Amino acid sequence: MDAFLSLMHGFDVLLTVSNLGYMVLGILFGVLLGFLPGVGGANGIAILLPLTFSMPPTTAIIMLAAIYWGALFGGCISAILFNIPGEPWSVATTFDGHPLAKQGRAGEALTASLSSSFIGALIATIVLTFLAPIVAKFALRFGPPEFFSVYLLTFCSFVGMGRQSPFKVISAMMLGFAFASVGTDEITGGLRLTFGTEVLLTGFHFLIAVIGLFGIGEILVTIEKGLHFEGQTSKINPFIVWQTWKKLPQYWVTIIRGTAVGVWLGITPGGATPASFMSYGLAKRFSRNGDKFGTGQLEGVVAPETAAHAAGTSALLPMLTLGIPGSPTAAVLLGGLLIWGLDPGPLLFVEHKDFVWGLIASIYLGNVVGLFVVLSTVPLWASIMKIPFAIIAPIIIVICGIGSYTLSNAPADLVFMVMFGVIGYLFKKLDYPLAPMVLAIVLGGRTENSFRQAMLGSQGDLSVFWSNGLVGSITALSMVMLFWPAISWLYRRLR
C-alpha cells in the first residue's frame, strides 16, 4: 500500500504543464532517435543530457526517460516498414514484422508491435513500482563488501550470459575498467595513468564513450553496407488499430511469457536485445503456428516487442535501487543522476522521494502518451526515413560532436569521440560486446571504491567476500556466472 501512496504522490509531482510538455517533446525526440540507424536511446540521451543541466532534476529525468520510451517504441517502425532495425532490440521484430508489411499489413504489424510494447512496459512498471522499494529497503543494509559482490555479479553475468567469446567479453570489460581508472584516483586524490598529459587529467567521460561507440561506430558500420532504404508504405487508421486490438488477447500466453523473460533479463544485466531474441525463440517453439514464424505472423511481432520493452523498463530497477544499470541506456540515465548530484542507490528512495516517484509515475504516463503519439505519427516518421543517408549521416555526426563537446567544453573530447567510434566499429564487427565495456566505464570508479573500502575494512583479507550468508551467496553466484562458459563446455565434453 505504501508503494501505491508514494506513486500517487509521484503523479502529483509529475502533473505540471512543463513536465508534461517536456515529456511529449522527449517522446518525439526518442522516436526520431530510435528509428534512425546510428543513433539510439543510449547516445541520444547522452547527446541531449547537457541541454537538461539547466532544468530541475525531476523535469530533466522525465524528459530523458521519455526519450528512452520513445526510442523503445521507435525502433520497431523502421524494422517493420524498412526491414532496418533502428535499435538492436528490434532485430527480432523484423523477422515477422517486415513480411507482414510486404503483404500490405504494415498497419496491423505496427499496431500489434506498439501495443504489445506498451503492455510489456506496463507490467514491468507495475513490478518496478512494488519491487523497487523492497529491494531498496533491503539494500540499505549493504556495506562495501556487499556492493562489491553485486558489482561482481553484474559483470560476471555478462560472461555467463553473453553469446560472444568469454575471453572477448572479459577483454572488452577490462578495457572499460582501464578507461575508467584514468585521471584522478578518488581515494588518494592523486593522479594516475595520465602519462604526463593535460588532456587526460579529467579522465574519459563515459558519455563520450557512449556517443563514440554507439553513434560514430554505428554510422561506420551502417555506411559500410552502402545502405539504401527500401520502404513499404503503411496504411494505418483507427479501424485497423481497433481490428488488431481485438486480435491481441488471443496471444495472451505469448505476451505473459515475453514480459516474464523481459523483466528477468532487464533486472539481471541481460538487457532488451537478448530478451527480444529469447522471447521470439520461445514463442516460435511453443506456438501452434511456430513453423509459420518468419512468414508474417502477428505473434512473431508480439513476442519480441513485449520482451524488449519489459526489459527496457525493468532495467531501471537495479539502476534506481542499487546504482547498477541493467543496460547501456540505463547507464546513461545513471550518469545523468550523478551529474545532478543524486546518488543512485538505496538512499535515493529515502532522501529524494519526489524524484524517484515522479520518475516512476512518468513511466506509466510516458508509455500511455507514447503509444498514442507514435500510433498517430507513423506516416511522418516513414517519410523522414526517405531522406537519403548522405544527408542524415553528416547531421548525425555533427549532433554527436555537439553532444560530446557540451559535456565539459573540452575540445579533446571531440577527438576521443572519434577514437571511441573506431573502437566501436572494430569491436562491433569482431564481436567484442560493447555493453559490458560501457558499464565498466560507468561503474569502474564505484566498483573500485567499494573493493578498496572493503579491503581496508578487512585489512586485506579477501575472505570478507564470504563473511556472511548474503555476500557469500552473491559472490558464489558470480563465480558460477564467470565460469559458466567453462562449466557448460566441460559438461558437453563429458557427455
Add this chain to the structure above:
Amino acid sequence: MSEGHDKEAQGEHGKAVVSYRTMNIAVSLTLMVVATIVMIASYRLGAGWAKDVGPDSGYFPFYVSLFMFITSGVTLLQHLLQRHREGERVFLHHRELMMVLQVLIPTLIFVVLSIYIGIYISMALFICFFMMWHGRYRWYKAVPLAVAVPVVLFIVFEIWFLVPLPKGPFEAWLGY
C-alpha cells in the same frame, strides 16, 4: 557466410582487403600492448598494499590490465592456431574500406577544424562536402542545407539553451 555469398560480395565490393582472422589478431595484439602499458604505469604508481590507504592507486588498474592481457592473449592464440576457413572470411572489401574511410577522414577533419575555426563553420563545410561527395548532390542543393543546419543549431544552443559551443573568428566578428 556461404561461399556463394562471398563470391557474389567480391564481385560487388571489389577485392578483399583484410580477413577476420588478421583483424582479430591485430586487435588482440593491440589490446595486449595497451594492457602492458597500463600495467607498467600502474606498477610504478604502486600496485600493492599501502599503509592507511589499503590497495594503492595502481592496484585496480594493474590487475584489470593483467586480466585484459591474459584474455586477449587467449584470443590471439585462438586465431593464430585457427585452421578453420571461417577465419578467412573477409572483414573488409576494397569498396567497403573506401566507404568507411570516406566517412571517417572527413569526420576527423571536421572535429579538428571545429577546435580551430569553430564548430558552426566546420559543420557547414562538412555537411556540404558530405552531400556533394557522398550523395552526389549539386551545390545548389547542398549549400542551403549546409547553411540552414548551423543556423538552426546556433539558435537552439547559443540563444535558446545558452549552451556555448566552440566558436572561431567568424562568430567573433558577428559579436559572439
